[in-house]
Amino acid sequence: MSRPGAPETREGVPAWFARALAGAPEHRDVVVDGARVHYRAWGEPGRPGLVLVHGGAAHSGWWDHVAPLLGTHRVVALDLSGHGDSGRREVYGTGQWAREVLAVAAAEGLARPVVLGHSMGGWVALTVGVEHGDDVAGVAVIDSPLDRQPPEEQRVRARSLGQRVHADLETAVARFRTLPPQEVYLPHVREHVARGSLRPVEGGWTWKFDPTFSGNRPLVRRLLPRLAAPAALFRCEHGLVTPDMAAEMAALVPGGLPVVDLPEAGHHPMLDQPLALVTAVRTLLAFWPTGSAPSA
Template sequence: MPYLQAEGGRIYFVEQRPVRTSIPPPVIFIHGAGASHQVWIEQVRTLGRERRSIAVDLPGHGRSEGSGAHRIETYRDIVVQFMAGLGLDRTVLVGHSMGGAIAQSVALAHTEKIAALVLVGTGARLRVQPQILAGLESDPRRTIELIAAWGRAPGAPAEFLRQDADALLRTPVSVIEGDLRACDAFDIMQQVNAITLPTLVICGAEDLMTPPKYADYLHRQIADSQLALIPAAGHMVMLEKPEEVGERIKAFIANRTGRGRCPVMT
């Protein structure tokens, strides 16, 4: 099993490489609060046919050691350590929700290490409702089930919601709470326009947790950006529409050297 030693313990990751020569740059996928590399499996397979594609478990998540973090900056530094440990000079960072916050933080602090960004279901500020944080203490299972229920577009099959809740429940509640507190403290509304990297912003059109207005703000603030709204999808857009999300990311990276402001993708 692939592990990499980092501050606070070993970091687990999965990767796929093409049979023939890999096209640079490689891609690193970062999951959201309470999740794991599993949310990115389909996209790793799609992109891995052309270029080295890696999905990481943050500390305390999935198969990684550690106890999570309470600050986005802590996760940022671990991702940078992870990149260095793999000997990667420049990568594309793909982040979902909290992972998108981490990717933005890396981009602002270490622009030279990033070739492009893909921000999925995220924002420049991620506020968490106080009742969610309180609920994790008083009734964690019910609260996690509610989080899972809000994660997909309305009308999603109950079986999928159960699967999402079960996946979150495999993460220690203390780690989920730390993640959500890190999200709640994240606010780069006044700094995000300093991101100059080619950026693809993806959002489910029916995202209830980080609604399209969050994605639109990112698109308006990041000069060299594209915005892709995915119909009939919610916050877990990469699970709800795996092929479309994978192909959007693949096409964006292939054309990332284009100049000027990119339009909305429909």
């Protein structure tokens, strides 16, 4: 049943979602340290920059229905190496991925963008803020926990999901699950993200990510005190970051860490509460509007 004020298309897809996907991105590539890095871009060139970083085993298409709603900015979302349509490497690390973030921003002419990362992408965003703080207006993380390794990486190491081959596309789409799993997905969002997560191989279809992308990452606890850029945390109500953990995280950041709660959101808010996520990000960008950090 649709809510008042939330019209649907004939196929039962919310009109806002259809409009967002109609704002198709530009697809581009840049070579970083010998590997091709694919990215998507939305919005008018010359606007303030925002770089979106997906989580482990995900890809830039997870932002397809979010990025067009952030129209105050030139938004780019990259496929980290080993993910999506980017090339693969023998070894992956957050430092390497941070350089990919900055290379994509430079290719688009984004001066001191805001970097927003989800889950494992939060580790990447924080690494940007630690190692390249002068190059960004701020970094924000979505539900990256304090004392755990990225949960997607733990699951991939344990189950080797990237090596499964499904006989046909529809079977593969039906098998799509997030890492970690959650109870609620908007079906139209799940369908779109799942289809973009697959590639054809001999014998059928498999996931795009390189199953060897996982590794040991520095704990968020060790990154937060070293931040050299303004930062913010989006906490998902049903995610991995508890209120007590969020308070502890804020205490670790010099100057403090704004924490925004996303109501009813699981660990992957772009899949179950995308409009709440958009509202929160819009609010953050209102304080980081022109590529310069707000004064204390």
